[in-house]
Amino acid sequence: MVKRNYYTCDMRGMLSFLILFLLSKKSMHGQEIANELGKRKGIKPSPGTIYPALKGLNEAKLIKETKSGKIIKYSLTPIGKRVLAIAKRKFCQMFMDVIA
Amino acid sequence: MVKRNYYTCDMRGMLSFLILFLLSKKSMHGQEIANELGKRKGIKPSPGTIYPALKGLNEAKLIKETKSGKIIKYSLTPIGKRVLAIAKRKFCQMFMDVIA
DNA sequence: TACCACGTATTGGACGTCCGATATATTTAA
DNA sequence: TTAAATATATCGGACGTCCAATACGTGGTA
Secondary structure: OOOOOOOOOHHHHHHHHHHHHHHOOOOHHHHHHHHHHHHHOOOOOOOOOOOHHHHHHOOOOEEEEEOOOEEEEEEEEEEHHHHHHHHHHHHHHHHHHHHH | OOOOOOOOOOOHHHHHHHHHHHHHHEEHHHHHHHHHHHHHHOOOHHHHHHHHHHHHHHHHOHHHHEOOEEEEEEOOOOOEEEEEEEHHHHHHHHHHHHOO
């Protein structure tokens, strides 16, 4: 039961990192996130991929859920914003020249 | 025993992808690769991280090994270069605006 | 009411990444 | 010729990502 470290941006946390990034641009519900990931990746991820990641981010208080009807809107918490900023710096350090 | 797909660049293959990228700039041996990853990531990866990845890439014929003494030099094969080009396109599609 | 569409959610199993510990081989230094 | 340093390699276990299948809940429609 060790708490997960979302700061380190190693290769294992890339999905969660990308979700944080997407939510930093716009609050979304699960299916919207899945669709956006699908556009980037080419294939829309399964519910078994996306919801566990959202659950983890929520439990770590990096995102919060706002339910209205059957739809749950996800948005970044202040902590989430700080963590994302750090992870983004690490990401750039790692992949800067790959994109250039 | 399903053959691994190095083309798809999903979140699981990021280490192998980055290794391919590093080798596209310069042939290196294992420790050099580990050091370069360490510089980018902040922490030098363990042998238990790096060598299995190199083994997989070698078995998939994306890299080749040239041994001289105790040192094994890794370099991209023609297939490796093609796979990297495709993976790089996918990577950019996925993360372009994260870096910008 | 019954039904359908859709968003949310879990399960199971496979796979890739990750570390620390351990081991082997080769080169260099004492 | 020992000893130390370095490069390579595997093991075990944990974790995060991934899909397909399954299921539940809510809202709207027939």
